[in-house]
Amino acid sequence: MGCGTSKVLPEPPKDVHLDLVKKVEPYCGYKNDIYKHFIKDDGGDAIKSGFPSPPRHTNPYASGCSPTRLEQPEPRKNRVAKYRAKFDPRVTAKYDIKALIGRGSFSRVVRVEHKATKQPYAIKMIETKYREGREVCESELCVLRRVRHTNIIQLIEVFETQERVYMVMELATGGELFDRIIAKGSFTERDATRVLQMVLDGVKYLHTLGITHRDLKPENLLYYHPGMDSKIMITDFGLASARKKGDDCLMKTTCGTPEYIAPEILVRKPYTNSVDMWALGVISYILLSGTMPFEDDNRTRLYRQILKGKYSYSGEPWPSVSNLAKDFIDRLLTVDPADRMTALQALKHPWVVSMAASSSMKNLHRSISQNLLKRASSRCQSTKSAQSTRSSRSTKSNKSRRVRERELRELNLRYQQQYNG
Template identity: 80%
Template sequence: MGCGTSKVLPEPSKNLQLDLVKKVEPCLDSKSDQYNTFITDTSQTFVKDDYLCHSLQNGDSKCHVESTHLRRHKIAKYRAKFDPRVTAKYDIKALIGRGSFSRVVRVEHKASKQPYAIKMIETKYREGREVCESELNVLRRVRHTNIIQLIEVFESQERVYMVMELATGGELFDRIIAKGSFTERDATHVLQMVLEGVRYLHALGITHRDLKPENLLYYHPGIDSKIMITDFGLASAQKKGDDCLMKTTCGTPEYIAPEVLLRKPYTNSVDMWALGVISYILLSGTMPFEDDNRTRLYRQILKGKYSYSGEVRKLCKLLIVYLACSIELG
């Protein structure tokens, strides 16, 4: 779940050089998993034609009818793909997200009329199976107010249907864009909720490995909405007694911890690094590490080289340490 920009970096050659650590560009092939989920604005989901979009904005009733017809056609198309067990229990309402291996639809429980989201994942492809297994391995184990909740799962030979909570408040990323930056009080409130969820995950031996504003969702559009952690496609779930060190080189470039870039064994502390980056973004409205050239970006991260006023830098450090300690102490 999320924006689908997470990356698994390529394995290094025997002669490891920093400039060999590169971004894996999104693959446009149909066998790439770049799914998005819980996209709350569905008004343009089915309107791909530029003329139609322009006409709708200008109140063209004919185009509105065409758009409505197109939406119904799309809904019918995806409803037909669903397992009869699913459609017997849920009404398919709208397509709200799509990726190479998955589609996410808004549904309504027929008996309770409660809205949910269903992620339909194509598991006939290896990559789809791997992401699905990773997410299910985590979501079947967790139950926390600040983590997206799995309701139930339907499995068929080629697809898995994950019924989940429907988050309608959008991504934390969108609110940062809208606000520019958060006040210290608002940033603390957001991070407190995220850290509560992270503490719970770490206690279960789960490391998210892809924390970023795009993977933090607001439950509803209100200012008092809770934050929920989502997208566990890169998560590592270990049982008690397992080696706590991880080796897979993965994540979203701007949020990757130095030890991951150096391809050293690492612990769940990589999630705390990502939260430090998120803290900086919340308070400043800018990225601490940013460069179109991935080699230069990774050098910035390894050196801890970022530029902003000393006050914000100091505040970010104090804020993350304070919150981490408060979470640890309960």
């Protein structure tokens, strides 16, 4: 949620368990960015990272996360030329490159248009010269080549070069789940069940194929188009695990996004696709309140909360949320995975089946929006403070180095004087 996210990336399967914790810094400017000449987001599409972003008419991140101003903006024509030069000729021969719409640690997502059909698509360009990027790419391709479901982003075709892979995918233009909630003006339990039903349909399909997403979170749930009747699509399969025929259903890799990681992953136990159901419990909690069930800036304390399954229904808007909705969350945020609902069981839960017909129809929008925006702003300030601290440490380090270099020069000069004298 907010300016930056921290993701635990998977390590290659080994007998011993190792964690590779990857800190994903918020994008706060173009300095040292090899893609600095790419066209900026034109505001039309939403395949991006960060949770949750504010509605377009507000900008709580203005003080800390706005791009660095360029002294002399480069003419658009030149930027377009440099931008297209980053792509393999086979790609540009078939697609018109329109705009950069997303950034990741090893990837960029761009909006393109098929030259012959004029159909818009998204291309995810992954740098495979880096080991981490190559592993994420292989994992994502392995999954996307197997799936075809209305609530899962569809892979259209793939172009590969020695250093990059270009994945052409469906373009989701409706924005992230919580952007839509904030902009909507009204949100009830019935709206929440409609969203969860679509996500659960996609997750049930994945689990039937032996695929575990392992990184389900709100920013990976996108609306297909801006219309009110748009479907939700599950995206970002970079951490997904696909079980091969004959394999057991247990996984051992420690990975995910901290606030959504299931307890069994934290204690390094072999786990199943039930970790996705825990993440859906977290998402359901956020969906109905705009707050996180487990939250702490200190990761150790956060993990302790998760291991205990310690969360509460205090504060707004929980008094207005039905007991049936809370029961749905409780059956997902169950520490013992054996007692956790499966995707099929969740789809059959009375709260989802009845589409909240017996639940409170009170508009929860105001409380949810306020909580989402408050948290987004708070996280941004926290990121800004951390960046300031790192900058201060760096300044002190540079100062110390300059002092040592000056002392060394003086010492050399003294030796030279003694030698010449």
